[in-house]
Amino acid sequence: MKDNSKISSAVIKRLPRYRRYLSDLQKKNVDRISSNELSNLIGYTASQIRQDLNNFGGFGQQGYGYNIQSLYNEIGSILGLDQDYKMVIVGTGNLGQAIANYTHYYKSGFMVSAMFDVNPKLIGLRINDIEVLDYERLESFLKDNTVDIGIICTNKDSAQEVVDKLCAGGVKGVWNFAPTDLILPEGIALENVHLSDSLHSLAYYINRNKNNEKE
Amino acid sequence: MKDNSKISSAVIKRLPRYRRYLSDLQKKNVDRISSNELSNLIGYTASQIRQDLNNFGGFGQQGYGYNIQSLYNEIGSILGLDQDYKMVIVGTGNLGQAIANYTHYYKSGFMVSAMFDVNPKLIGLRINDIEVLDYERLESFLKDNTVDIGIICTNKDSAQEVVDKLCAGGVKGVWNFAPTDLILPEGIALENVHLSDSLHSLAYYINRNKNNEKE
DNA sequence: TAGATTGTTAATCGATTAACAATC
DNA sequence: TAGATTGTTAATCGATTAACAATC
Numbered sequence: 338m339k340d341n342s343k344i345s346s347a348v349i350k351r352l353p354r355y356r357r358y359l360s361d362l363q364k365k366n367v368d369r370i371s372s373n374e375l376s377n378l379i380g381y382t383a384s385q386i387r388q389d390l391n392n393f394g395g396f397g398q399q400g401y402g403y404n405i406q407s408l409y410n411e412i413g414s415i416l417g418l419d420q421d422y423k424m425v426i427v428g429t430g431n432l433g434q435a436i437a438n439y440t441h442y443y444k445s446g447f448m449v450s451a452m453f454d455v456n457p458k459l460i461g462l463r464i465n466d467i468e469v470l471d472y473e474r475l476e477s478f479l480k481d482n483t484v485d486i487g488i489i490c491t492n493k494d495s496a497q498e499v500v501d502k503l504c505a506g507g508v509k510g511v512w513n514f515a516p517t518d519l520i521l522p523e524g525i526a527l528e529n530v531h532l533s534d535s536l537h538s539l540a541y542y543i544n545r546n547k548n549n550e551k552e
Numbered sequence: 553m554k555d556n557s558k559i560s561s562a563v564i565k566r567l568p569r570y571r572r573y574l575s576d577l578q579k580k581n582v583d584r585i586s587s588n589e590l591s592n593l594i595g596y597t598a599s600q601i602r603q604d605l606n607n608f609g610g611f612g613q614q615g616y617g618y619n620i621q622s623l624y625n626e627i628g629s630i631l632g633l634d635q636d637y638k639m640v641i642v643g644t645g646n647l648g649q650a651i652a653n654y655t656h657y658y659k660s661g662f663m664v665s666a667m668f669d670v671n672p673k674l675i676g677l678r679i680n681d682i683e684v685l686d687y688e689r690l691e692s693f694l695k696d697n698t699v700d701i702g703i704i705c706t707n708k709d710s711a712q713e714v715v716d717k718l719c720a721g722g723v724k725g726v727w728n729f730a731p732t733d734l735i736l737p738e739g740i741a742l743e744n745v746h747l748s749d750s751l752h753s754l755a756y757y758i759n760r761n762k763n764n765e766k767e
Numbered sequence: 768t769a770g771a772t773t774g775t776t777a778a779t780c781g782a783t784t785a786a787c788a789a790t791c
Numbered sequence: 792t793a794g795a796t797t798g799t800t801a802a803t804c805g806a807t808t809a810a811c812a813a814t815c
Contacts (some may be wrong), residue, residue, distance in 0.1 A: 342764055344633050347782070349756055353749035357731070371796060380702075380733075383796095384784050391798060399797040400791045416752050417759035431650035438646040439747065447751065485758065488687055503733075510758040512751065516572070516658075524764075526757035528750050532654065534568035535743050536662065536727065537631050542741035543700065543725040545631035549739075562806070586772060598772095599808050606774060614773040614815045774813080784803070791796085 341415070344392050351389055352412055354379065371402035373512040404457035422447045423483060425514075427499045428490035429454040429462075429469050430512055436488060441465040447486070451478060475499075479506025486510045556630070559607050566604055567627055569594065574624040586617035590729045637662045638698060639727075642714045643705030644669040644677075644684050647729055651703060656680040662701070666693060689712075694721025708732035 358379050362370060363466060366389050372383040379386075390403075397403045398409050413419055424440070426433045429452045439445050453472045454460060462469045469476065478484075479502070487503035489496050496515035503511060510526035513519055516533045573594050577585060587598040594601075605611050605618070608630050612618045628634055639655070640706035641648045644667045655662045668687045669675060677684045685693065693699075694717070697736035702718035704711050704726060718726060728734055731748045 341760055345782075346753075349753050350749070352756070353746070353752040355735075356752070357749075373796080382784060384786090385782090387797065387799085388783080395798065397797050398791060399789070400795045403797065407757050415756065417755040418752065420755075420759070422755065422758075427694070431646075433651040435650035436747075440751075443748070446750065470669070483721065486754065509761065510754050512754055518569075524761050526754055526761055528754035528757070530745065530747065532651075532745065532751055533658070534572075535745055536655075536659065537568040537571070537633065538561075538564050539701065539727055539741055539743035540632040541567070541630065541636075542743070543637075544635070545556055546724065546739050546741060550749035560806075588772080596806060599810090600806090602773065602775085603807080610774065612773050614813070615771045616815065617772065770815105772813105772815085775811090777808105777810080779808070781805085782803100782805080784801105786801080787799090789796105789798075791794105 341393065348389050348392055351381065352416055353388075355389070356409060356412045356418075358414070359405050359412065362405050363409060367405055369404050372397070376402070399408055418446055420446065422485040423450045424448065424486040424488055425450055425484050425503075425508075426452045426476070426488040426490055427454075427472065427475065427503070428492075428495075428515075429456070429459045429464070430490065433488075433490035436490060436514070437464050437467060441467075445543045449488075450482060450484060454477075475502055476506060479503070479508075483516075484508050486512060489513045489515050489519075491515055553719055556608065566596065567631055570601075570604070571624060571627045571631070573734075574627065576618055577620050578624055582620055584617045584619050587612070590618070601645055629743065633661055636764050637700040638665045639663065639701040639703055640690075640693070640699050640718075640723075641667045641703040641705055642669075642687065642690065642718070643707075643710075643730075644671070644674045645681070645705065648703075648705035649679055651705060651729070652679050652682060656682075664703075665697060665699060668693075688716055691721060694718070694723075699723050701727060704728045704730050704734075706730055 372386045375386055376383040393415050396408050424447055426437055426449055428511055437449050437452060440449055449467050452464060452469045453475050454469055459469050460471050475521055485508060487508040489499055491499055493515045496517050497519055500511055500519045500521055500530045504521055504525055511521060513529045519527060521527055587601045590601055591598040611623050611626050632707045637664055641652055641664055652664050652667060654665055664682050667682055667684045667689050670682055675686050676683050700721040700723060704714055706714055708730045711732050712734055715726055715734045715736055719736055719740055726736060728742060728744045731746055734742060736742055
């Protein structure tokens with residue numbers, strides 16, 4: 338495999354989507370696909386597909402195309418989905434619980450080890466058999482357990498404090514659902530899901546379409 | 553205001569973030585800010601900030617900078633946040649409930665009129681005083697009520713069917729949480745929140761960092 | 768007025784697309 | 792082998808950054 342360290346995030350963001358389409362094709366028992374056929378399905382140009390994949394190595398074969406099974410596996414391995422991840426969720430409101438449920442049922446390689454909250458009404462509850470622990474215990478939990486990913490489902494005011502503790506405790510990545518921008522040490526991965534920002538851009542496009550119709 | 557119809561989505565995606573920072577500044581009772589100061593806070597270059605804002609008109613003043621209050625309002629109005637939106641949620645599992653809760657408490661201009669599900673155990677429940685209706689009733693509900701935004705919290709197999717009904721029923725935008733790509737008619741806005749894709753890119757960056765450390 | 772800072776044009780950078788030689 | 796299709800280089804396009812004249 339080539340050196341992946343300077344591949345643009347535009348490429349990386351497309352990989353999970355490639356993988357989804359390849360998974361669908363696999364389920365339909367399709368063996369192989371050309372960049373052109375894949376382009377028709379997925380909507381990226383054939384040229385872009387070939388460029389994207391060649392960032393990581395030559396997965397295709399001239400005159401044949403790409404083997405779906407093996408390309409699916411390759412992309413999984415590029416993304417690191419052949420590994421397991423231990424996660425903790427901080428903030429056990431509706432969103433935290435929904436994420437716990439979602440990963441529990443749909444994301445086999447991503448296991449929630451514990452959930453944390455400050456609310457005494459929630460502490461002690463079990464969600465999908467995961468106990469909700471007192472937030473006070475986060476630091477000691479991180480000392481005693483290897484945790485790869487911290488998931489922030491708190492409000493925006495607590496988020497930075499939580500992320501500091503998580504990073505000090507050795508997590509390698511942070512999945513942030515709080516509507517704020519976090520500062521984290523070099524070398525720790527961050528992925529934001531800014532629901533509010535997403536809803537607001539939706540509002541923009543709704544209005545743009547309305548205005549265009551008027552013209 | 554200038555013609556907004558061909559502004560790139562890269563610019564639009566930054567607007568909610570500008571607005572968040574402006575809101576924070578407002579709370580700190582700051583009156584004005586230069587593109588340079590804002591650059592230090594938000595992390596975009598001053599040049600980009602000025603370019604972005606000038607897509608929509610000259611909101612600043614030479615020698616002074618930007619008035620925070622008025623820029624905040626301008627961006628809100630560009631995004632359409634000075635209007636109200638009626639929404640329905642289809643799929644009332646954990647995620648659907650979390651979204652209902654989230655918008656209820658944090659998004660004043662976005663009101664959930666009804667929720668829909670096929671599960672008899674959920675139909676009839678009230679979540680934040682919003683009744684969960686039988687999915688069978690979606691079409692007639694859309695006939696009788698104006699709905700601006702449809703929120704898809706179903707599994708991926710039902711998502712396209714649901715979105716077809718929503719679009720036929722006159723929604724102007726779709727907020728999609730199902731892990732699939734939807735096809736919708738021209739002129740209807742779509743915003744995807746692909747949690748799975750997001751988690752998978754996080755996995756990629758975790759591993760990239762690990763590999764870099766080894767070198 | 769002098770200084771500061773925008774609005775805007777021009778330059779650069781990076782990402783996407785096109786083209787085609789290599790090769791299965 | 793002939794046809795198909797990749798891998799890869801070159802061309803284009805678009806987005807970001809730099810520079811500076813306009814102006815508050």
